[in-house]
Amino acid sequence: MGEGLDLDILIVEDEPAILSSLEFILRHAGWSIDSTTDGEAALNAVRQLRPKAVVLDVMLPKKSGFEVLKELRTDADTRDLPILILTAKGQKQDLRTAAELGATSFVSKPYANSEVVDAVRDLLAGIGNIDAAAT
Amino acid sequence: MRAPIGLRIRNFRKAKGLSQSGLAKSVGISPAYLNLIEANKRDVGGTLVQKLAGELQVDLHELTGETEQRLISELQEAFSDPILESLKLDTAVAHSAVATIPEIARALHLSYRAYLEAAASANAYSHRLKSDPLFSELLHQMLSRITAVRSAAEILEDVPDVDERSRQTFFATITRESRDLSDSARALIGEFDREVQSHRSVTPAREINDLLIEERNYFPSLEQAAQDMLGEMTGGTPPSVEKLTEVLATEFDVSVEYGGPVPASALPNRRFGFDPQTRRQWFRAGSAVASVRFQLARRYVALRAESLIADLANDPRLTSPRARELAVQALTANLAGAVLFPYQQFYEEAESCQYDLDFLAQRYSASFEQVAHRLVTLRKPGAEGIPFGFLRADPAGYLSKQFPLPGLVMPNAGHACPLWALYGAFQNAHSISRQTVSFSDGSRYLFIAKAAAKRVSAYAEQPVVSSVMLACDLLHADRMIYAQGLDLGNTDADVPVGPSCRLCVRHSCAHRQEPVAANIVG
Numbered sequence: 001m002g003e004g005l006d007l008d009i010l011i012v013e014d015e016p017a018i019l020s021s022l023e024f025i026l027r028h029a030g031w032s033i034d035s036t037t038d039g040e041a042a043l044n045a046v047r048q049l050r051p052k053a054v055v056l057d058v059m060l061p062k063k064s065g066f067e068v069l070k071e072l073r074t075d076a077d078t079r080d081l082p083i084l085i086l087t088a089k090g091q092k093q094d095l096r097t098a099a100e101l102g103a104t105s106f107v108s109k110p111y112a113n114s115e116v117v118d119a120v121r122d123l124l125a126g127i128g129n130i131d132a133a134a135t
Numbered sequence: 136m137r138a139p140i141g142l143r144i145r146n147f148r149k150a151k152g153l154s155q156s157g158l159a160k161s162v163g164i165s166p167a168y169l170n171l172i173e174a175n176k177r178d179v180g181g182t183l184v185q186k187l188a189g190e191l192q193v194d195l196h197e198l199t200g201e202t203e204q205r206l207i208s209e210l211q212e213a214f215s216d217p218i219l220e221s222l223k224l225d226t227a228v229a230h231s232a233v234a235t236i237p238e239i240a241r242a243l244h245l246s247y248r249a250y251l252e253a254a255a256s257a258n259a260y261s262h263r264l265k266s267d268p269l270f271s272e273l274l275h276q277m278l279s280r281i282t283a284v285r286s287a288a289e290i291l292e293d294v295p296d297v298d299e300r301s302r303q304t305f306f307a308t309i310t311r312e313s314r315d316l317s318d319s320a321r322a323l324i325g326e327f328d329r330e331v332q333s334h335r336s337v338t339p340a341r342e343i344n345d346l347l348i349e350e351r352n353y354f355p356s357l358e359q360a361a362q363d364m365l366g367e368m369t370g371g372t373p374p375s376v377e378k379l380t381e382v383l384a385t386e387f388d389v390s391v392e393y394g395g396p397v398p399a400s401a402l403p404n405r406r407f408g409f410d411p412q413t414r415r416q417w418f419r420a421g422s423a424v425a426s427v428r429f430q431l432a433r434r435y436v437a438l439r440a441e442s443l444i445a446d447l448a449n450d451p452r453l454t455s456p457r458a459r460e461l462a463v464q465a466l467t468a469n470l471a472g473a474v475l476f477p478y479q480q481f482y483e484e485a486e487s488c489q490y491d492l493d494f495l496a497q498r499y500s501a502s503f504e505q506v507a508h509r510l511v512t513l514r515k516p517g518a519e520g521i522p523f524g525f526l527r528a529d530p531a532g533y534l535s536k537q538f539p540l541p542g543l544v545m546p547n548a549g550h551a552c553p554l555w556a557l558y559g560a561f562q563n564a565h566s567i568s569r570q571t572v573s574f575s576d577g578s579r580y581l582f583i584a585k586a587a588a589k590r591v592s593a594y595a596e597q598p599v600v601s602s603v604m605l606a607c608d609l610l611h612a613d614r615m616i617y618a619q620g621l622d623l624g625n626t627d628a629d630v631p632v633g634p635s636c637r638l639c640v641r642h643s644c645a646h647r648q649e650p651v652a653a654n655i656v657g
Contacts, residue, residue, distance in 0.1 A: 017283035017308045024290055024301060059275060062626060064577055070610055071624070093541045101610065110282040113289045 009120060010051035011035040012042040012068065013086065014060050018109075022055065025113045026120060039063025043071055046078060053082040053123045055116070056103075058094060066097055073102040082123040085130070086111075095130070104128035140184070141175035142234035143198060147191040148173075162186040175230075203233045206240055213247035251454070272576060272640075273323045280316040284309050339458035343465060344539045346452050352538060353514035354447065354469065360440050361473035373475050373499060376424065379431035383416065387438045391431065394420030406589065409434055423589070425502040432471040440470055472509040475501065482513050482520055489616035490521060492583075492605075493567070503585050504603045511538045511605075521614055524606040528557050530586075535601065543580060543606055544634040552632045552639065553646050557604035560584035564600070569617045571609060573629040575640050581612040581621075 008031035013019040019035055027033045036045045038061040046054060054072075058065040065085060072078040084105040085098045098106055105119050105128045119129065148158050159169040162183065171177040179187070188198045207229045214224035233240045287305040290297060297305070365371050368382055383389040392415055401408050407418045407430050416434050418427055437444070448462035476499055488494045495506045504527065513520030524540025532550040539545060551557060560568040564586040573579050584604035612618040622628060633639025636649045 015279050015283065017312050018279060018286065020304060020308070021283065021286035021290060024305075025286070028294060059577060061577070063624070064579070066610055067579075067624070097608075097610070109278045110285050113286055113293070 006032065007034055007049045007051040008032045008124070009034075009053055009055060010042070010045055010049060011055045012037070012039070012045075012060065012065065013055070013057045014038060015057075018057075021113070022116065025117060026055075029117045029120070031120070031124075037061070039065065039068045042068050046072060046081070051081075053084065053120065055084045055086065055120065057086045058098075066101055069098065069101045069103055082126070082128070084116075084119055084123050099130045103130050106130050140179055140198065141173045141177075142231065143203070144169075144179075144187055144191070145173040146234065147193050147198070151191060153190075158187075158190060161190050203237070206237070206244060207233050209244045209247070210240060213244065216247070218250075270323070273319055275576075277316060277319045277323065280312045280319060283312040284316065287312075339453075339455055339461050342453050342455075342458045343461055344537075346450060346462070347465075348539050348541055349452070351514045352512050354466065354512075355515075356443060356447065357440075357466065357470045358473050358478050358515065360443055361436075361470055361477070364436070364439060364474055365477055371477065373477060374432070376428050376431060379428065379435055383431065383435055383438075387414070387435075389414045389416055389434065389438070391416045391418075393418045393422065393427075423502070425496075425500060425505060426589075428500065429471060429475065429502075429505055432474050433467055436470040436474060437467045444470065468508070469512060472505065472512065475499065475505070476509040478513070478515060479518065481509060482515075482518050485510060485513065485520055486614070489614060491616045492585075503587060504601075507603050507605050508538075521607050521611045526551065526555075526557050526604045526606070528602050528604075530561055530600050530602075532558060540606055540608075542578060542608065544574070544638065550648075551635050553636075553648060554630055554632045555604065556582040556584040557602050560586040560602040560604070561600070564588070567617065569621075571612075571621060571623065571629045572632045573626060574632060574634075579609040579626070579629060580606050581609055581615065581618060581623075582606050583615075583617045 009026050011019060011022050011026070011033060013022060013035065014037045016037075019037065023033050023035060034045065034049055034051070036042045040062045042054075042056070042060070043063070045051075056065045056068060060068070063071075069083060069085070072081060072083065079102075082104045083102075084107060085103040087094045087098065087106055087108050095106060105123050107115050107119050122129070148155070155169055155173070156166040159166040162169075163186070164183070168177065172179050184198060185195060188195045191198065207226075210229050210233065211224060211226070213219060214222060214229075287308040291302065291305050291309075362371075365374070368374050369378060374382075380391045383391060389409075390413075395417060397405075397417065397419065398408065398410055405419075406422055406426070407416070409416050416431065418430070444463055444466045447466050448459045450459075450462070453459045453462055481495075481499070484498065485495060490510065492503055492506050492510075495501070496503050499506065507523075507525055510520060511523045511525045514522070522540060523538075524543045524545065525536070525538040526534060526545065527536040528534050528551070532553070534545075534551060537545055545551065555572070556568040556570045559570070560566075567583055567585050569581065569583045571579060571581055582604055584602055586600060586602035588598035588600045607615070609623055612621075612623055631641060631644075633641055633644075636647050639647075641647075
């Protein structure tokens with residue numbers, strides 16, 4: 001984990017192949033990036049690095065993406081942090097849970113790189129997509 | 136509805152090479168009248184139809200079209216299906232098709248039946264894909280690998296200035312993930328092959344589970360009916376045993392008796408029952424008040440809302456009479472619960488006492504199981520309680536009742552994982568057992584359970600003991616009193632469990648009672 005005081009995106013993803021692609025495409029799009037691979041480390045990283053947005057996988061070791069999301073939403077400091085959830089199962093229930101817990105946006109795997117880049121761009125501009133999709 | 140007998144008479148006549156006037160003469164009517172009959176403009180029956188059948192040498196049922204009438208109904212059912220309804224099969228056209236081209240009509244009917252079977256199979260597979268931990272894991276792996284391959288390939292194609300090291304990394308990713316993807320795909324296909332071999336029709340219990348999941352355990356029409364009944368009965372408060380007894384007598388002429396003679400047909404362990412002949416709702420002596428009250432409410436709503444319940448149970452998603460019968464039972468119990476625990480009041484009290492089931496049971500003079508059952512149905516949009524799954528088991532471990540929770544894999548029948556609080560509760564009867572559990576896919580739940588014995592009437596009688604468990608996703612656990620003192624964020628304290636031994640991939644678990652199913656990998 002790096003020391004980014006002006007960090008744009010924190011990626012939380014435990015699959016190394018997906019993580020390296022995500023790091024590449026988001027960095028290539030011009031954002032500063034850092035990453036972690038489990039839920040507990042993600043919570044520490046958010047508090048320490050204070051990213052502008054988080055790209056968060058659901059299936060993570062130690063703490064699931066949903067647990068991380070819930071904890072971030074109950075903390076006054078991170079209540080409004082833009083969070084994009086990566087759902088692997090593509091199930092409506094996951095989407096509903098993510099929306100109920102306060103995720104800002106979502107992208108379903110398998111995705112096109114441009115979908116992630118567009119969603120992150122919207123996320124940083126304060127535009128989410130999850131409420132319409134989850135209903 | 137008139138059967139197309141005229142067309143059939145014409146077809147049989149032509150098949151025998153008879154003229155209209157010839158046949159008319161032999162049965163003693165005018166050719167003009169036979170012409171009207173053949174054009175379906177006149178009814179024909181009685182001795183005339185028997186004479187016609189005799190002259191044409193065909194079976195009377197074949198001529199009167201009873202079998203065809205059934206076929207017409209089947210065709211109309213097929214054409215009312217969403218996949219065909221835009222074609223708008225007119226009744227006259229259905230009659231004509233059955234009369235003139237019966238083979239095609241039968242072929243269409245058989246094809247439709249085959250389609251229904253195939254759709255049921257597809258639903259069964261879909262359910263498995265959603266709920267089976269093995270499929271879920273395989274699909275997760277495949278989606279992750281496809282994502283990795285697609286993303287790396289897009290980078291190589293779309294980004295012209297990829298440095299050499301990254302290029303090598305992404306090529307290696309594509310090679311490795313594609314190979315792993317092939318393995319996952321082979322494993323998945325292998326599963327489908329095994330499934331095809333072992334596939335049985337969807338069970339009634341599974342159909343009901345699917346229906347409850349789709350409706351999220353919430354039936355607005357039942358809640359409305361309960362509210363209306365309560366308004367009339369008590370002005371809105373839950374009815375007492377006395378009130379229920381009174382309305383059963385005045386509205387349905389049903390008497391309630393305690394400790395009287397038990398009908399000879401009643402099973403030895405039955406503690407209550409209803410005799411439709413004498414309109415007597417009977418209870419054995421010493422029946423618990425909560426049980427009496429629930430059964431009276433159940434009897435009342437069954438009589439009062441019979442057609443509403445029948446309409447709901449007559450759901451196209453339930454494909455067998457047994458499934459519809461079970462649905463009537465489940466919906467009747469659901470409505471009785473809605474009468475005894477009025478939605479808004481019960482929901483607000485549940486929230487304010489943090490789902491303290493013992494408190495709610497005392498507050499509503501109800502049993503733990505009745506309260507647990509009602510909590511499962513608190514899914515009204517805008518006033519949603521915690522989403523719960525519900526299970527009941529006997530001391531031998533057999534699952535006797537369940538309500539599903541999306542995401543939580545429950546065995547459809549038989550036994551669940553022996554580590555579940557559902558079973559631990561038997562060691563500490565009448566007290567709440569709680570546990571946080573982790574499944575091998577990383578999902579976590581709070582389980583709370585309580586075992587209790589039904590009251591017995593005599594020393595020699597064996598008490599019926601059962602354990603009832605509620606399960607909720609750990610994400611909602613902090614709304615419950617049972618989470619107090621638990622470190623919900625600490626996964627180390629979780630009990631590692633599975634759905635059942637056959638479905639569990641924890642090969643080295645010391646509590647394993649039977650081997651993992653051959654098709655489970657992990």
